[in-house]
Amino acid sequence: MGLDILEYRKLGHLHVSVIGLGTLRVFDVTDESDLILRRQIIENLLSNGINFIDSAAMYGASEKTVGITIEGKRDQFYLATKVRVEGKEAGEQQIAQSFENFGVDYIDLFQVHNLIDTQTHLPTLERLKEEGKIGMIGVTAMVDEAYPEVMEIMRSGRIDTVQIPYNVVQREVERGILPLAEELGVGVMVMEPLKKGRYVKELKSKPDLTPLKEFGVETWAQALLSWVISDPRVGITIPATSRPERINENAVSGTLGILPQELRDYVREETVRLL
Numbered sequence: 549m550g551l552d553i554l555e556y557r558k559l560g561h562l563h564v565s566v567i568g569l570g571t572l573r574v575f576d577v578t579d580e581s582d583l584i585l586r587r588q589i590i591e592n593l594l595s596n597g598i599n600f601i602d603s604a605a606m607y608g609a610s611e612k613t614v615g616i617t618i619e620g621k622r623d624q625f626y627l628a629t630k631v632r633v634e635g636k637e638a639g640e641q642q643i644a645q646s647f648e649n650f651g652v653d654y655i656d657l658f659q660v661h662n663l664i665d666t667q668t669h670l671p672t673l674e675r676l677k678e679e680g681k682i683g684m685i686g687v688t689a690m691v692d693e694a695y696p697e698v699m700e701i702m703r704s705g706r707i708d709t710v711q712i713p714y715n716v717v718q719r720e721v722e723r724g725i726l727p728l729a730e731e732l733g734v735g736v737m738v739m740e741p742l743k744k745g746r747y748v749k750e751l752k753s754k755p756d757l758t759p760l761k762e763f764g765v766e767t768w769a770q771a772l773l774s775w776v777i778s779d780p781r782v783g784i785t786i787p788a789t790s791r792p793e794r795i796n797e798n799a800v801s802g803t804l805g806i807l808p809q810e811l812r813d814y815v816r817e818e819t820v821r822l823l
């Protein structure tokens with residue numbers, strides 16, 4: 549069963565692996581011993597065909613760590629990051645710093661973090677796009693109350709992608725953002741597919757994987773990731789990890805294809821039962 553190879557989907561004009569990498573907390577490191585593990589993570593991304601990394605100016609040393617660990621391999625990844633500050637000049641400075649941190653002269657996707665001062669940053673990002681320094685513009689939002697504003701910006705035609713939480717418990721985007729994204733052709737990136745790891749690490753007991761085994765799911769993290777990307781309106785999800793072996797584990801979910809509805813329901817019900 550499944551596709552056997554990692555699936556790629558459209559995200560704006562990019563062709564991205566359906567599983568990417570998030571770097572919040574896990575790439576905020578500076579010690580050489582920590583960098584060794586992050587280099588191994590990058591190697592494992594490449595060997596699995598994962599081609600997308602998301603970071604942000606506000607993730608401590610993450611952008612720098614991405615820059616250091618992809619040195620010489622930059623052309624094998626799409627890089628996304630975010631501006632999160634108020635004011636035009638402060639925004640321009642932070643954006644310039646992201647280029648420096650990554651050590652690149654082109655960033656594939658620049659997002660406005662949690663809609664902070666969006667109307668100020670959009671013209672800056674639009675100018676950079678016109679100058680060929682960034683490829684796409686996006687916004688991120690993580691609370692339901694922000695979604696009406698996200699949808700208004702989507703309708704304005706000024707953004708290529710949205711990044712939102714979507715997982716077995718947080719499903720608000722099914723009501724507005726996902727249908728609108730499909731209608732407008734806006735790319736959807738899913739943050740927190742494992743709710744910061746909680747839906748794997750903090751369950752009351754071990755979930756029963758038996759019904760999922762036939763589909764190729766071997767771990768609960770794979771079940772949860774598979775649940776997310778089984779909605780075809782999702783372009784990519786970006787689980788973060790500090791452990792290289794989990795890149796291999798998470799990549800498997802991108803090779804399984806779309807979960808049948810009854811298994812998708814099972815993954816949601818089993819997670820809720822054990823929370």
Ligand SMILES: NC(=O)c1ccc[n+]([C@@H]2O[C@H](COP(=O)([O-])OP(=O)(O)OC[C@H]3O[C@@H](n4cnc5c(N)ncnc54)[C@H](OP(=O)(O)O)[C@@H]3O)[C@@H](O)[C@H]2O)c1
Pocket residue numbers: 569570571572573574602603630661662688689690711738739740741742743744745746748749769770786787788789790791794797798
């Ligand atoms: N507002 C925003 O724009 C925003 C907000 C939140 C997140 N994001 C983006 O979305 C990305 C993902 O969100 P997130 O990092 O908060 O949460 P997440 O991806 O749901 O969970 C990450 C956690 O899950 C654990 N994990 C990963 N794979 C696992 C596996 N196979 N088995 C068990 N545990 C596993 C990791 O722990 P280990 O290190 O122990 O593997 C890590 O601590 C972020 O890194 C960031 O890039 C954006």
